[in-house]
Amino acid sequence: MSNGGETTPELVIISGMSGAGRSTAAKCLEDLGWFVVDNLPPALIPTMVDLGARSQGAVPRIGAVVDVRGRTFFDDLLTSLEELEKRGVRLRVLFLDSSDDALVRRFESVRRPHPLQADGRIVDGIARERELLRELRGEADLVLDTSNLNVHQLRAKMDAQFAGQDEPELRATVMSFGFKYGLPVDADLVVDCRFLPNPHWVPELRARTGTDPEVAEYVFQQPGAQQFVDGYTELLRIITEGYRREGKRYMTLAVGCTGGKHRSVAMSEQLTKRLIADGVETVLVHRDMGRE
Numbered sequence: 001m002s003n004g005g006e007t008t009p010e011l012v013i014i015s016g017m018s019g020a021g022r023s024t025a026a027k028c029l030e031d032l033g034w035f036v037v038d039n040l041p042p043a044l045i046p047t048m049v050d051l052g053a054r055s056q057g058a059v060p061r062i063g064a065v066v067d068v069r070g071r072t073f074f075d076d077l078l079t080s081l082e083e084l085e086k087r088g089v090r091l092r093v094l095f096l097d098s099s100d101d102a103l104v105r106r107f108e109s110v111r112r113p114h115p116l117q118a119d120g121r122i123v124d125g126i127a128r129e130r131e132l133l134r135e136l137r138g139e140a141d142l143v144l145d146t147s148n149l150n151v152h153q154l155r156a157k158m159d160a161q162f163a164g165q166d167e168p169e170l171r172a173t174v175m176s177f178g179f180k181y182g183l184p185v186d187a188d189l190v191v192d193c194r195f196l197p198n199p200h201w202v203p204e205l206r207a208r209t210g211t212d213p214e215v216a217e218y219v220f221q222q223p224g225a226q227q228f229v230d231g232y233t234e235l236l237r238i239i240t241e242g243y244r245r246e247g248k249r250y251m252t253l254a255v256g257c258t259g260g261k262h263r264s265v266a267m268s269e270q271l272t273k274r275l276i277a278d279g280v281e282t283v284l285v286h287r288d289m290g291r292e
Contacts (some may be wrong), residue, residue: 008061008089011036011043012162013045013081014065016137018115019106021146021154022065022263025096029063036063037150042077043096049089068223073134092249093217095133095140099147099186100126142250145186147285160283161250164189170244171281172251176268177211178260178288189239191232193263196222199260210265211291219266229267233274262286 012034014025020132023038030036034082037048045064052059063110066077084091099107100123107114107122114125116132137143142161146154177184199215200204208215220226235252244252257263265286275282 007057008087009046009049009055009059009082010061010090011092012061013064013077013091013093014063014096015067015093015133015140015145016275017098017103017126017133018067019103020096021149022096022152023150023198024154025094025158026063026065028155029061029162030077032159032163034061034063034162035059035162036065036162038065039067040064042066042073042080043231045080046083046087049084055225074136077136077248081190085196088218092141093135093136093139097137097143097145097147099145099182099185102147124182130264137244140247143186143252145184147185158234170240170249170255170276171283172240173283173285174253174255174272174275175287176260176264176289177254177256178258178264178291179256180258181260181288181291183256184252184287186234187252189251189253189266191253191255191267193255193257193267195224195228196257196263198258208262209286210262210267210269211286211289215262216266216269220270225267229274231272232271233278236271236275237278240275240278259292260286261290261292265289 008234012029014022016027018024026038027037035052040048043106048062048064049218052062081091081093103126104122116128117125144154144157149157175184175187179192183190196219199208199218205215205218210216210219210260220229253271255264255268268284268286272282272284
């Protein structure tokens with residue numbers, strides 16, 4: 001947005017659970033050329049955007065790390081975001097999440113208390129923070145689950161989302177997973193492939209994965225498999241068009257089976273091809289393949 005020679009900068013709000021990687025995400029944005037402000041009071045975010053607009057293009061992209069630890073702080077953030085959206089500012093909210101187990105391990109490894117645990121346990125602080133951030137997580141444009149990511153993997157995800165100059169109007173991640181390892185917390189949509197026979201019980205297919213042509217052929221020869229792909233592709237077209245209209249720019253489709261090795265892998269490979277054919281920039285991730 002430009003006004004009287006001023007160019008309003010792009011803005012990304014970085015928030016999420018303590019210990020989930022906010023500092024790493026902020027450093028990644030800095031390395032990509034963003035101007036990043038840590039622990040900026042939410043009421044000052046519009047002022048920071050105004051200052052960026054007066055910089056004559058010197059500050060085209062701003063990242064603000066928001067550490068929400070109180071209800072008043074949170075209400076100020078929502079008010080500021082609503083004001084910026086009314087002004088037409090290009091705004092995204094990045095939410096870093098992680099499982100309770102992973103967060104407990106991280107706090108214990110550095111021997112630090114959780115900022116909200118008070119006199120209780122680390123898990124008590126995590127529960128308080130998760131409840132406080134529930135609404136913000138629901139409104140986030142992009143949720144990154146860092147439970148099983150190291151620093152380098154998180155940086156790669158940040159690069160994939162924020163490095164491009166000309167970003168597509170919608171970017172999708174298709175992730176195969178095993179239900180026995182838990183649902184991906186950053187999934188927008190979940191597909192359950194357990195209605196199909198499991199190749200695990202076919203001796204010659206057990207050691208292979210869904211990327212193997214023989215396994216994929218077995219999966220899609222089963223009753224309902226091809227009809228499901230065709231039908232879900234049509235559903236995805238409706239969903240992705242709706243996301244585009246609503247300005248949602250990121251979508252994570254989680255495709256699950258029991259172990260995340262055969263059916264979900266083959267199905268996610270096929271759904272990825274369908275999304276790409278429909279013009280959606282899509283990244284494919286096999287979360288649990290190889291864990292057995």
